[in-house]
Amino acid sequence: MARFPLILFTLLYVQSSSSLFAVQSSKKNVVFIAVDDLASSLGCYGHLLAKTPHIDRLAASGVRFDRAYNQLPLCNPSRASVMTGLRPDTIKVYDLDAHFRDTLPDAVTLSQQFIKADYFTARVGKIYHYNVPASIGTDGFDDAPSWQKTVNPKGRDKTDEHLVFNAEPARKISGTISWLEAEGTDEEQTDGMVATEVIKMMREKKDEPFFIAAGFFRPHSPFIAPKKYFALYPLEDLRLPYAPDGDRDDIPTAAFAHNNPIPNYNIEKPHLLKGLQAYLACVSFIDAQVGRILAELDQLDLAENTVVVFWSDHGYHLGEHNGVWQKRTMFEEGTRAPLIIRAPGAKGNGQACPRIVEFVDIYPTITDLAGLPLEKGLEGRSLRPLLNDPLTDWSGVAISQILRPADKRLKAPVMGRSVRTHRWRYTEWAEGKEGTELYDHATDPQEFHNLAHKPDAQTRATISRLRKHFEGKASGKIPTSPFNPPRL
Numbered sequence: 091m092a093r094f095p096l097i098l099f100t101l102l103y104v105q106s107s108s109s110l111f112a113v114q115s116s117k118k119n120v121v122f123i124a125v126d127d128l129a130s131s132l133g134c135y136g137h138l139l140a141k142t143p144h145i146d147r148l149a150a151s152g153v154r155f156d157r158a159y160n161q162l163p164l165c166n167p168s169r170a171s172v173m174t175g176l177r178p179d180t181i182k183v184y185d186l187d188a189h190f191r192d193t194l195p196d197a198v199t200l201s202q203q204f205i206k207a208d209y210f211t212a213r214v215g216k217i218y219h220y221n222v223p224a225s226i227g228t229d230g231f232d233d234a235p236s237w238q239k240t241v242n243p244k245g246r247d248k249t250d251e252h253l254v255f256n257a258e259p260a261r262k263i264s265g266t267i268s269w270l271e272a273e274g275t276d277e278e279q280t281d282g283m284v285a286t287e288v289i290k291m292m293r294e295k296k297d298e299p300f301f302i303a304a305g306f307f308r309p310h311s312p313f314i315a316p317k318k319y320f321a322l323y324p325l326e327d328l329r330l331p332y333a334p335d336g337d338r339d340d341i342p343t344a345a346f347a348h349n350n351p352i353p354n355y356n357i358e359k360p361h362l363l364k365g366l367q368a369y370l371a372c373v374s375f376i377d378a379q380v381g382r383i384l385a386e387l388d389q390l391d392l393a394e395n396t397v398v399v400f401w402s403d404h405g406y407h408l409g410e411h412n413g414v415w416q417k418r419t420m421f422e423e424g425t426r427a428p429l430i431i432r433a434p435g436a437k438g439n440g441q442a443c444p445r446i447v448e449f450v451d452i453y454p455t456i457t458d459l460a461g462l463p464l465e466k467g468l469e470g471r472s473l474r475p476l477l478n479d480p481l482t483d484w485s486g487v488a489i490s491q492i493l494r495p496a497d498k499r500l501k502a503p504v505m506g507r508s509v510r511t512h513r514w515r516y517t518e519w520a521e522g523k524e525g526t527e528l529y530d531h532a533t534d535p536q537e538f539h540n541l542a543h544k545p546d547a548q549t550r551a552t553i554s555r556l557r558k559h560f561e562g563k564a565s566g567k568i569p570t571s572p573f574n575p576p577r578l
C-alpha cells in the first residue's frame with residue numbers, strides 16, 4: 091500500500107517530463123546555409139553544366155525561389171541587410187567596412203530572436219562579412235550579440251595560398267580570376283571543416299532546439315577546390331556567355347563596376363575558361379558539403395522538424411555583357427541570387443516559386459516559421475503564403491542599390507538603384523543624371539536592349555510608373571553617413 095503513492099508520483103513525473111519534452115521538441119530547428127558569391131549556377135536553376143545533386147535534392151523537397159533579389163550586391167551590405175531584415179538606406183551600410191551596429195546599436199538580428207526564444211544559436215564560418223581569403227580563421231566582421239557560440243575553421247586553402255594561380259598578378263587574389271586545384275580531401279579545406287563543425291553541433295544539440303548557421307566561403311575567389319571537382323568540368327565543354335556586338339553601347343558608364351571597367355580584364359580566353367572551370371568546381375565542392383549536412387539531418391531524424399534555408403549573399407557575373415565578372419552590378423546576374431527554403435509541412439514543398447521576393451523577406455519568414463514574435467520595424471514580409479502555394483497572388487517587387495565611388499569615369503560618387511517587377515527592370519544612376527536603363531524581361535531576359543536609351547512616349551510612361559516603387563525604400567541620393575570609396 092505504501093508503495094502506491096510513490097509509483098503514482100513516478101508515473102506522473104514521467105508523464106509530466108514527457109509532456110515538457112514534447113513541448114520543447116515541437117520547436118522547429120533552423121539550419122541556415124549561406125554561400126559566398128554564388129550565382130544561379132546550379133542544376134536546379136537550369137544551369138546546363140553545373141553538377142549540384144545535393145542542392146538540387148534540397149530544391150526538390152523545398153520551395154525554390156526563382157526570382158529572389160538581394161538589396162545590395164556586395165558581401166557586407168547584403169549580409170547585414172539579411173540579418174537585420176532592413177534595407178541599406180536604413181542600416182547605412184554600403185561598403186565593406188561599415189558595421190550596422192554603428193548606426194543601429196540596438197538592432198535585434200535574426201539569430202538574436204532565436205536566442206531570446208531559448209534556442210541554441212551558433213555560427214560556423216562566414217555569415218556576416220569576412221575579407222576572403224584574408225580573414226578566414228578569424229571572427230571577420232562578425233556581430234558578437236548574434237551568437238552563443240562561434241567557430242572559425244581554417245583549412246589548407248589558407249596555407250596553400252602561395253600555390254594559387256592569379257590571372258591578374260597586379261591585383262590581390264581576393265578579387266581576381268584566380269584558382270587552385272587543391273590536393274587533399276574535402277575535410278582539409280575550410281569549407282569542409284565548416285560542414286564537419288555543423289554536423290558536430292547538430293549531434294550535440296539534437297535534443298534541444300537550435301539555430302545553426304553554416305557559412306561557406308567558396309565560390310568566392312580565389313577559386314579553390316579539390317582536384318576531383320575540376321575534373322567534373324572539362325575545358326572543352328565550357329563556353330563564355332554570349333552577348334551581341336555592341337551590347338555595352340546603350341548602357342550608362344556607371345552600370346559597370348569600378349573594379350571591372352575593362353571587358354574580361356583583358357585576360358586571354360584560355361584563362362577565362364580556366365577561371366570558369368574553377369568557379370564551377372567550387373560550386374560542386376560546396377554542393378558536396380551541403381549534402382553532408384543534409385544527410386546528417388536525416389541520420390539524426392531531425393529533417394522533419396528542421397527549417398533549412400539556403401541562400402547566397404548576391405549573384406555573380408561570369409563574363410556576361412561582353413566580359414563582366416564578379417558582383418557590384420544592377421544587372422540580373424548581380425541582383426538575383428539563389429534562395430531555397432524547406433519548411434516542414436509546407437504545402438508548396440517540391441515546387442518552384444516564380445514570384446518576386448527580396449532578401450529582406452528572409453528574416454520575417456524564418457521567425458514566422460519558427461512561431462517567434464515578429465520584430466517591429468522589419469522591412470520585409472513573411473514568405474509563408476508562397477511556401478504553402480508558390481503560385482498564390484503576390485504583389486512583389488524587388489529594390490536593389492549600389493554605391494559607386496568617384497574615379498576616372500565618374501566625377502562624383504553615384505548611387506544606383508534598380509527595381510525588378512515580374513516583367514521589367516528599371517535602373518537609374520544618380521537619380522537619372524548619370525543614365526537610366528529599362529529592360530523588358532518578357533522579350534529580353536538577358537538585358538541586351540536598353541529601352542531607356544532612346545525612349546518613346548510609352549517607355550517614358552513605364553519608367554514614370556516604375557520609379558514610384560523606390561519611394562521609402564531607396565532614395566537614390568549619396569548617403570551622408572561615412573563610407574570608404576576603395577571598399578565600395
